[in-house]
Amino acid sequence: MDIDISLDTPIEELVKSFPEAVRFLSSRGVRCIRCGEPLWCTLEELLDEDGIENPHDLIQELKEYIRKRGEPAEDSK
Amino acid sequence: MKELLKKLNIKEVNAGACSGQDAWYEDPEGQELVSYNPSTGEPIAKVIQATDKTYDQVIEQAVQAFKSWRMTPAPKRGQVIRDLGQALREYKEPLGELVTLEMGKIRAEGLGEVQEMIDICDFAVGLSRQLYGLTMHSERPAHRMFEQWHPLGAIGVISAFNFPVAVWSWNAAIAAACGDTTVWKPSSDTPLTAVAVQHICNIVMADHGLQGIFNLAIGRGAVVGERMINDERLPLISFTGSTQMGRRVSEAVARRFGRTILELGGNNAIIVAGDADLEMAVRTILFGAVGTAGQRCTSTRRVIMHKSIAKELTARIIKAYGQVKIGNPMEEGTLMGPLVTKAAVEDMMAALETAKKQGGEVICGGHRLEEIGGQFVEPTIVKMPSQTEIVHNETFAPILYLLEYEDIEEAIRLHNEVPQGLSSAIFTTNLLFAEKFLSHEGSDCGIANINIGTSGAEIGGAFGGEKETGGGRESGSDAWKGYMRRQTNTVNWSKELPLAQGIKFGD
Numbered sequence: 001m002d003i004d005i006s007l008d009t010p011i012e013e014l015v016k017s018f019p020e021a022v023r024f025l026s027s028r029g030v031r032c033i034r035c036g037e038p039l040w041c042t043l044e045e046l047l048d049e050d051g052i053e054n055p056h057d058l059i060q061e062l063k064e065y066i067r068k069r070g071e072p073a074e075d076s077k
Numbered sequence: 078m079k080e081l082l083k084k085l086n087i088k089e090v091n092a093g094a095c096s097g098q099d100a101w102y103e104d105p106e107g108q109e110l111v112s113y114n115p116s117t118g119e120p121i122a123k124v125i126q127a128t129d130k131t132y133d134q135v136i137e138q139a140v141q142a143f144k145s146w147r148m149t150p151a152p153k154r155g156q157v158i159r160d161l162g163q164a165l166r167e168y169k170e171p172l173g174e175l176v177t178l179e180m181g182k183i184r185a186e187g188l189g190e191v192q193e194m195i196d197i198c199d200f201a202v203g204l205s206r207q208l209y210g211l212t213m214h215s216e217r218p219a220h221r222m223f224e225q226w227h228p229l230g231a232i233g234v235i236s237a238f239n240f241p242v243a244v245w246s247w248n249a250a251i252a253a254a255c256g257d258t259t260v261w262k263p264s265s266d267t268p269l270t271a272v273a274v275q276h277i278c279n280i281v282m283a284d285h286g287l288q289g290i291f292n293l294a295i296g297r298g299a300v301v302g303e304r305m306i307n308d309e310r311l312p313l314i315s316f317t318g319s320t321q322m323g324r325r326v327s328e329a330v331a332r333r334f335g336r337t338i339l340e341l342g343g344n345n346a347i348i349v350a351g352d353a354d355l356e357m358a359v360r361t362i363l364f365g366a367v368g369t370a371g372q373r374c375t376s377t378r379r380v381i382m383h384k385s386i387a388k389e390l391t392a393r394i395i396k397a398y399g400q401v402k403i404g405n406p407m408e409e410g411t412l413m414g415p416l417v418t419k420a421a422v423e424d425m426m427a428a429l430e431t432a433k434k435q436g437g438e439v440i441c442g443g444h445r446l447e448e449i450g451g452q453f454v455e456p457t458i459v460k461m462p463s464q465t466e467i468v469h470n471e472t473f474a475p476i477l478y479l480l481e482y483e484d485i486e487e488a489i490r491l492h493n494e495v496p497q498g499l500s501s502a503i504f505t506t507n508l509l510f511a512e513k514f515l516s517h518e519g520s521d522c523g524i525a526n527i528n529i530g531t532s533g534a535e536i537g538g539a540f541g542g543e544k545e546t547g548g549g550r551e552s553g554s555d556a557w558k559g560y561m562r563r564q565t566n567t568v569n570w571s572k573e574l575p576l577a578q579g580i581k582f583g584d
Contacts, residue, residue, distance in 0.1 A: 010299050012265065019419035026427035033424040034319030035342055036372055036417055036473035037237055037264060040298035041325075 003063045007044035007055060014043060024065040028058065078178065082122060084171040085273035093124040093268060093295030094131035096138035097288030098279040102131035110295065112269045115181040115415040115452045116405055124268040126296040129304070135294045136310050139231035139258040142289025147228040147256040155205025157290070158253055161281045162198030165191060168277055172242065172270070174407065179267050180238050181414040181452070182369045183406040194246035196536045197552060201250040204557055208255065219571030226561040228256030229336075231292075233311040235302060235326070237318050238417050239372045239473075241267035242274055244340070247536070247552040248315045248560075249291055255560040260292045260311065262302055266417050268295045298322070309333050313560065316340070317374075319471075320497070320545040327547075338559050339547025340540070342471040343499030345522070345531035346379035348488045348514070350505035351386050354528070358504040359393045361530035362477070367401055367456045368532060370413050371475030372421075375500040375524070375532035379468065381480045381488050391460070391479060395441045398456055404449055415452035416474060422452055425474035428467060429457065435465035437478070469495050485510050493521045499542030500524040500531040523550070 005014060005021070014021050015038045022032050030050045032038055039046060047055040082088075093110070094102040107125040114121050127135065146154070165172070173188035182190075210224040234248045241263060249259045263271035271293055278291035294301050306314055306329040315338040316326045323341040330337045347365065349358045365377030382390050406414030416422050422445060429443055442455030456475035461468055468478045482488040492501060501522040503514040511527045513519050523542035524534065534540055539554035541547070550556040576582060 010297070012297050012299060015418070015420035019423050022420045022423035023427045023430075026424065027430070031321075031424075031470075033420050033473070034321045035237060035374070035471065036239060036421050036424075037266070037318055037322070038298075038420065039319075039321060040302055042299075 003066050005043070005059055005063060007042065007047075007059070009043045011041055011043060011046055012038045014038070018066050020066055020069045021062055024062050028052070078121070081171055081174055081178065085168065085175055086276040087122055087175075087269055087273055090123045090125065091269070091272045093272070093293070094127040094135050095275050095279070095293045096135055096142075098283040100138060100288055102127075102134045104128040104131045107131065110265060110268055112179055112267070114178055115417055116450055118451055121179060122269055124272060124295050127294040127301050132294050132296070132301060132304055135260055135292045136231065136308065138289035139260050139292045140310050142287070143228070143231050143258045146258055146290055149256070151205045151208055151254060151256065154254055154256060155202045157281060157285050157287065158198050158205065158250055159202045160284060161250070161278065162195050162202065164277050164281050165195050165198065168273075169195070172273055172277075175270050175273055176241055177406045177414070179269050180241055180417055181406055182372075183411050183414055186369055190240060190243045193243040193536060194250075197246050197250045200536055200553055201254040204251065205254040208557065208561070210563075215567065216577060217569070217575045219569065219573070221568045221570065223566055225564045225566060226255075226558065227564055229560055229562050230312040231258045231260055231310060232560065233305040233308070233314040234259050234261045235305065235314065235316045235318065236261065236263050238264035238266040239369060239374070240317075241270040244317050244551070245271070245274065247540070251552070251557050252560045253290060255557055257560055258290050258292065260294055260305070262294050262296065262305060265295075265297055271295060306330055307333065309335070312336060313338065315549070315551065320547070323547050336559070338549035338551060340374065340542075340549050340551060341545060341547040342497050343374045343376070343542060343546060344378050344469070344471050344495040344497040345375055345500040346381050346492050346502075347377055347531060348482075348492060348503040348505075349380060349382040349386065349390055350485070350488075350503065350507060350510050351383035352506045353386070353504035354506065355386065355390055355393060357528065358390065359397050361502070361504070362394055363397045363401070365530040365532045366477040367398070367413050367475050370416055370454075371456070372417060372473050373532050375534065377477065377531045378471065379478045379480060381482055381491050383488070384481050384483060387481045391440070394458065394477075398441050398458065401456060403446060403453060403455070413456060413475065415450055416454060417452070419452060421473060422454060425454055425472060425476065428470070428472035428474065428476060429459070431467045432459050432461070432465075432476075432478070435467050436462040437465075437467070442475075464491055464494055471497060485513060489514065489519060496545040497542065498522045498544035499546040500526075500534075502526040502529060502531050504528055
């Protein structure tokens with residue numbers, strides 16, 4: 001599965017293509033969605049604003065998370 | 078669905094930039110935006126987003142049209158708005174249903190939203206004969222001093238998905254009465270309702286031989302949104318959205334000394350006093366927290382209840398939640414539809430995880446309902462031990478946090494502790510509590526209600542809030558002043574040249 005996410009990825013595109021990224025990033029203190037709408041910035045800008053020190057590592061972890069999330073969500077009823 | 082789209086002139090692929098009936102702008106380089114039905118996940122139709130080229134065409138038309146529109150007498154402008162209101166009456170049902178189809182609120186709320194558009198048009202028609210300025214007594218003899226309100230220019234309106242048409246109309250109808258033109262960037266989640274509204278506006282404009290009064294530029298925030306907030310041709314940006322985005326908008330517009338009207342996040346609470354009518358409180362909390370699937374700016378996010386009634390009230394709210402029919406928002410009897418996007422569902426689940434980590438106990442709901450569709454969730458109640466960090470954040474989903482208090486001072490302290498300040502309410506039969514809540518030391522919100530909830534505002538009042546809600550006011554009362562520029566005038570009709578403050582200069 002090809003997961004095309006980089007520091008330049010606009011958040012608007014990220015949450016549309018990979019909505020599961022919202023939950024992963026939220027667990028790291030990074031919120032992509034506010035008032036139900038994605039922020040207008042790039043992933044790099046957002047990570048920088050939230051003080052993430054190793055953004056490249058975080059993106060790798062995010063990709064891994066998305067790969068695993070191909071399975072049914074654990075919070076389904 | 079096809080019949081509905083046909084009634085509103087929505088095609089399979091639609092242009093996303095427009096200034097009038099014969100002015101739909103297309104650029105082969107424009108990217109496609111697909112609008113999905115949140116109930117089914119199926120695509121509804123596509124829009125070609127505005128490019129730099131088509132955006133500029135729209136802005137030029139809006140700026141050009143402003144030059145003649147500002148010189149059209151305001152009551153004549155009111156006639157155009159009256160006809161827009163009439164057209165919206167004719168299209169109320171299909172437009173309301175498209176709102177439901179595209180963003181997922183229940184049909185009754187979709188129709189209610191269009192009614193709100195009609196109401197604000199009626200208000201703006203009256204306003205067109207009431208753009209009053211004051212007259213002041215001059216301190217100098219034979220001088221007349223007064224103030225006038227002049228049109229401002231082409232106004233940028235950036236709206237959100239949750240009220241995809243009403244918020245535009247609050248701005249566009251008032252701005253039009255004030256002699257301004259508007260350029261609308263709707264949410265990328267609800268482009269089709271915007272296209273439908275533009276078609277209706279085009280009919281009305283064409284009937285009056287007009288173009289460029291109501292304009293549309295659909296596109297991503299990072300593209301069209303950024304251009305608008307940095308565009309000196311737009312002296313005012315009215316932005317509805319999150320506090321985080323509002324900060325970005327505010328900074329960009331302030332840098333060029335433009336004006337903003339900001340309607341940002343809310344974190345609205347209802348205080349339920351020990352003497353409250355619990356039956357009324359429960360019905361109100363249900364509508365406030367579950368209506369529009371908790372995706373209103375004014376949704377009830379917190380209930381701050383007196384310890385003496387906490388147990389009973391909690392039980393009653395849980396019982397009421399159990400009776401909420403969740404499903405197809407077009408169906409009669411459904412009270413809650415889906416969340417707008419999959420990302421919104423993820424955001425809700427992330428918030429619940431955090432709430433649990435902070436000591437919260439999910440006492441009702443908390444799950445996705447994938448058997449109905451990928452974007453349906455249960456309305457959820459979380460009992461919190463205290464007002465932790467997650468409660469201070471707005472999550473745009475049907476999550477209701479329950480908190481308890483001992484005395485009214487503590488209730489108001491908890492109420493005002495959050496950074497947002499949009500809407501608030503207290504349920505009480507105690508006159509002293511009610512008055513205290515509305516007093517200078519009471520609610521710090523832009524909207525404060527007694528024995529009615531936090532959501533469901535009427536158009537006649539000014540809508541907006543304080544603190545991180547942004548301080549802007551839209552819709553009724555004197556919110557129109559934000560769309561005009563004030564000019565103070567002094568006319569000397571004497572043959573002398575007296576100076577103010579009695580200053581003698583070279584006499």
